[in-house]
Amino acid sequence: MALTYQKPNDEIAQDFLNIIKKSEHIKRQEPLAGHTTFRIGGPADFFLTPEKEEEVTAIVAYCKQQQLPYFFLGNGSNLLVSDDGWRGVIISLKHFRKISAEEEIMTAGAGALLSALASKAADHALAGLEFAAGIPGTIGGAVMMNAGAYGGEICQVLKSARVLCEDGTIRTYSNEELSFGYRYSSLKESHGIVLSAEFALKKGNQEEIRAKMADYNTRRREKQPLEYPSAGSTFKRPEGYFAGKLIEDAGLKGYRVGGMEVSEKHSGFVINKNHGTAEEARKLISDVQTVVLEKFGVRLEPEIRFLGFTEDNNRK
Numbered sequence: 001m002a003l004t005y006q007k008p009n010d011e012i013a014q015d016f017l018n019i020i021k022k023s024e025h026i027k028r029q030e031p032l033a034g035h036t037t038f039r040i041g042g043p044a045d046f047f048l049t050p051e052k053e054e055e056v057t058a059i060v061a062y063c064k065q066q067q068l069p070y071f072f073l074g075n076g077s078n079l080l081v082s083d084d085g086w087r088g089v090i091i092s093l094k095h096f097r098k099i100s101a102e103e104e105i106m107t108a109g110a111g112a113l114l115s116a117l118a119s120k121a122a123d124h125a126l127a128g129l130e131f132a133a134g135i136p137g138t139i140g141g142a143v144m145m146n147a148g149a150y151g152g153e154i155c156q157v158l159k160s161a162r163v164l165c166e167d168g169t170i171r172t173y174s175n176e177e178l179s180f181g182y183r184y185s186s187l188k189e190s191h192g193i194v195l196s197a198e199f200a201l202k203k204g205n206q207e208e209i210r211a212k213m214a215d216y217n218t219r220r221r222e223k224q225p226l227e228y229p230s231a232g233s234t235f236k237r238p239e240g241y242f243a244g245k246l247i248e249d250a251g252l253k254g255y256r257v258g259g260m261e262v263s264e265k266h267s268g269f270v271i272n273k274n275h276g277t278a279e280e281a282r283k284l285i286s287d288v289q290t291v292v293l294e295k296f297g298v299r300l301e302p303e304i305r306f307l308g309f310t311e312d313n314n315r316k
């Protein structure tokens, strides 16, 4: 699907080069399948990996001025990208991955992996992030989604986040200002972009911290289909139910559409079993929603985000 921009693509690429300076940080027609844990997704017209905050703000300002759709990608672990890809600009903050610790406060760039932060916290004998060790997202995606597992959630340890706001300013938001809820932060509505975040942890016993992380990871390997590409839990937990149990009780365990499958190991996961496509994933998700609604009257709401579809649940 072609989209006509205000300028030819070559000129846009040149403008990005004037901002970022390094041509290796500007890619065109970059297949997004290689940037999502589903291993699905067509090409993005532009794929940018800036290194400095000034570059990020200048890219966003340029996109707005040129009316170019843009999207911030983390580790792509909660994302289904259309087979047609994304007509616009993908911005990855993968170079913003510095992690530091000072006493009980840790600071991490938006592109750092949660697992790297949890592991560094353990190195410093800081407790509080054990739950995050096995979540394959970045700090940016995890703060935005208030990622959580095993009774822990980002909002329990986040002190503040530096955010690029819609108006182009950079502001530091306190935990309270981000109005966290279940898989929710106010960034979902304000469209703020996390640049870095501070976490308030507690001195703990290093062996206990490491043991807890190892235990959570063993439980994940036992219960979750980590051997196949997926985007984690497909649906949010409906009030009073478990999505996986409802799907299993509806007889949909192992249900397939093309190469996509409701995992036999954990019905809450949709897996890419055999070169599945985004269209197949969408059909499977929609079928599951229909059957569960018919059988149990419960509407399953996707936890994963959709990108590049006409009615996606994403920003920009």
Ligand SMILES: Cc1cc2nc3c(=O)[nH]c(=O)nc-3n(C[C@H](O)[C@H](O)[C@H](O)COP(=O)(O)OP(=O)(O)OC[C@H]3O[C@@H](n4cnc5c(N)ncnc54)[C@H](O)[C@@H]3O)c2cc1C
Binding pocket: 037, 071, 072, 073, 074, 075, 076, 077, 078, 079, 093, 110, 134, 135, 136, 137, 138, 139, 140, 141, 142, 143, 144, 145, 146, 147, 148, 149, 187, 192, 193, 194, 195, 224, 226, 230, 231, 232, 233, 305, 314, 315
């Ligand atoms: C095997 C597996 C297990 C998982 N287990 C869990 C789990 O236990 N708990 C859990 O909560 N999740 C889990 N997930 C889902 C996923 O890892 C989390 O939702 C994670 O927080 C997504 O982060 P990401 O960087 O991959 O974001 P992406 O998938 O890249 O993006 C998700 C959303 O975040 C936005 N975003 C990305 N970066 C930024 C930024 N810097 N500022 C603002 N918004 C941004 C994107 O625009 C998009 O809307 C799992 C996924 C997999 C594949």
